[in-house]
Amino acid sequence: RTRLAADIGKKGAEREFSGLGNCLVKIFKSDGLMGLYRGFNVSVQGIIIYRAAYFGFFDTAKGMLPDPKNTPIVISWLIAQTVTTVSGIISYPFDTVSRRMMMQSG
Known part of the structure; x- marks a missing residue:
């Protein structure tokens, strides 16, 4: 939630995440389950x-x-x-x- 909220302030092309699901998947892929917590x-x-x-x-x-x-x-x-x-x-x-x-x- 925190990373997604920080990402919202950026312009469209600069955004790292396209939505909540995309945010969860990217964090899980890069940091694993512990990254979510x-x-x-x-x-x-x-x-x-x-x-x-x-x-x-x-x-x-x-x-x-x-x-x-x-x-x-x-x-x-x-x-x-x-x-x-x-x-x-x-x-x-x-x-x-x-x-x-x-x-x-x-």
């Missing part, structure tokens, strides 16, 4: 880091409130937005490495 391990690590940070920060922030069970919805929403942003920033390098690995061939 390049970057998957790093992507999974990033997802694990994101979810761990999200749940850890959210539970910690909610636990710091004086009465977590009776927290106004606006406060819960602000905590969730802050935690989502911070977790995304923490896990973003993993996404970048994963996409770089997906773009490599050979």
